[in-house]
Amino acid sequence: xxxxxxxxxxxxxxxxxxxxxxxxxxxxxxxxxxxxxxxxxxxxxxxxxxxxxxxxxxxxxxxxxxxxxxxxxxxxxxxxxxxxxxxxxxxxxxxxxxxxxxxxxxxxxxxxxxxxxxxxxxxxxxxxxxxxxxxxxxxxxxxxxxxxxxxxxxxxxxx
Amino acid sequence: xxxxxxxxxxxxxxxxxxxxxxxxxxxxxxxxxxxxxxxxxxxxxxxxxxxxxxxxxxxxxxxxxxxxxxxxxxxxxxxxxxxxxxxxxxxxxxxxxxxxxxxxxxxxxxxxxxxxxxxxxxxxxxxxxxxxxxxxxxxxxxxxxxxxxxxxxxxxxxx
DNA sequence: AGTGTGTATGTTATAACATAACAAGAGCAT
DNA sequence: ATGCTCTTGTTATGTTATAACATACACACT
Numbered sequence: 007x008x009x010x011x012x013x014x015x016x017x018x019x020x021x022x023x024x025x026x027x028x029x030x031x032x033x034x035x036x037x038x039x040x041x042x043x044x045x046x047x048x049x050x051x052x053x054x055x056x057x058x059x060x061x062x063x064x065x066x067x068x069x070x071x072x073x074x075x076x077x078x079x080x081x082x083x084x085x086x087x088x089x090x091x092x093x094x095x096x097x098x099x100x101x102x103x104x105x106x107x108x109x110x111x112x113x114x115x116x117x118x119x120x121x122x123x124x125x126x127x128x129x130x131x132x133x134x135x136x137x138x139x140x141x142x143x144x145x146x147x148x149x150x151x152x153x154x155x156x157x158x159x160x161x162x163x164x165x
Numbered sequence: 166x167x168x169x170x171x172x173x174x175x176x177x178x179x180x181x182x183x184x185x186x187x188x189x190x191x192x193x194x195x196x197x198x199x200x201x202x203x204x205x206x207x208x209x210x211x212x213x214x215x216x217x218x219x220x221x222x223x224x225x226x227x228x229x230x231x232x233x234x235x236x237x238x239x240x241x242x243x244x245x246x247x248x249x250x251x252x253x254x255x256x257x258x259x260x261x262x263x264x265x266x267x268x269x270x271x272x273x274x275x276x277x278x279x280x281x282x283x284x285x286x287x288x289x290x291x292x293x294x295x296x297x298x299x300x301x302x303x304x305x306x307x308x309x310x311x312x313x314x315x316x317x318x319x320x321x322x323x324x
Numbered sequence: 325a326g327t328g329t330g331t332a333t334g335t336t337a338t339a340a341c342a343t344a345a346c347a348a349g350a351g352c353a354t
Numbered sequence: 355a356t357g358c359t360c361t362t363g364t365t366a367t368g369t370t371a372t373a374a375c376a377t378a379c380a381c382a383c384t
Contacts, residue, residue: 014300042332061370076335081371097256098308100341100370115293117302128296134274134311137287141173142316143276149257151308152293157301201361220341235364240342259341259370 013056013106013117013126014156022106023053029108030092039090044073048083049092049104057123058101096125098151115150121159172215172265172276172285173315181265182212188267189251198249203232207242208251208263216282217260255284257310274309280318 030049034041041049051067052059065080074080084102087093093102096116106127107114115130130150138145189208193200200208210226211218224239233239243261246252252261255275265286266273274289289309297304 014302040331044333074334077371078335078373079333082333097310115296117293117297117300117304119302120305126300126302128293128300131290131292131295133290133292133309134276134287136290137274138276138311138313141276141285141287142319143173143278143285143311144314144319145276145311146279146313147311149308149310149312150292151256152297152302152304152306153308154297154305155303160301160303199360203362233363236342237344237364238362241362 013128014119014124014158023050026053026092026104026106026108030090033090033092033108037090039086044068044079045083045086047071047073048080049087052087052093052102052104056103056106056125058096058099058103058118058125060099060101064102094127096151097149098153113148116152117156118151118153119156119159120153121155124156126156172287173278173283173317182209185212185251185263185265185267189249192249192251192268196249198245203227203238204242204245206230206232207239208246211246211252211261211263215262215265215284217255217258217262217277217284219258219260223261253286255310256308257312272307275311276315277310277312278315278318279312280314283315285315 027046027049030041030046047068048064051064061077061080061084064084065074065077068080068083069075084093084095088095088102091112092105092108094105094114094116095102096118098118103116103125105114110127111129113130115128115133117126117128119125130148133150134143134145134148137143186205186208189200189205206227207223210223220236220239220243223243224234224236227239228234243252243254247254247261250271251264251267253264253273253275254261255277257277262275262284264273270288272289274287274292276285276287278284289307292309293302293304293307296302
């Protein structure tokens, strides 16, 4: 698929959230796994923005809401959401971001704005297919993360 | 350049080490920075294998040799080596590996074997060029890390 | 109702990774 | 000898992540 990366463009965020939650609910039902209150709330928290959050930031929110105060609570919920593909881990930041394209590609690529922290999701070209084939390496999972500046955070060059 | 990834193939490792050290010495001289004993030793330690090491593993080695026992010693040396391009940080592992291709590309891509831990370095195709252009994102640095199995660690399928 | 099973959560403790901040030495130029 | 810069030493702490064990809850079977 050659989809628009979507990430940084302004968009109807509330519908973005709604569809993500619905997709998660549907997927959980289909897979016979539970979107429990903690798990659902963590997903909602991450969906509030397209900014990546650390596990302890998420935990602080849970704590404030009385949903849990100890690290494993946050890590377990995040682990579940990552396993189900509703949330992605950003290795570069040791942080987590809600999946922007529910149902779309696994092994996505990310563009991380160092200005505003927003993370956009894009299609991962098979970046290592050729060298892997050459060397006989069997790729199981690929991390592709670019850091830089989103359009809104770039210094105006013309004016 | 469309270079052989080299990584997992057996090779003359001592010459591999020698050339890396020489390249580092030359580069340091050219840039008027110092390859001090600690820095040099850290590079040598990482060069002993193509396996990524955590900062604390490196530190343990330094400590055993009387070269330093506190985290900042290791992190400073590693930071220097990364800045100079002699060592790469593997985000996925929170670990460090000696650069296998002194002088070659910046922004390399890595293949990480989950069996033996070896890390091979390859050319990073411009994996995000297209989506970045589409969305107006200005890429400054890219992390490309594939995890999987190197040829030696793949279960024999035929026999 | 009682019991077993599986899944999820609560809690303690600790492991693993990383850096801020300040003190002290070493080399070199003035 | 004084000041400057770079490097290292050290203390303390911050940040990220998980192992291990206890508890609870739901459902299924008898």
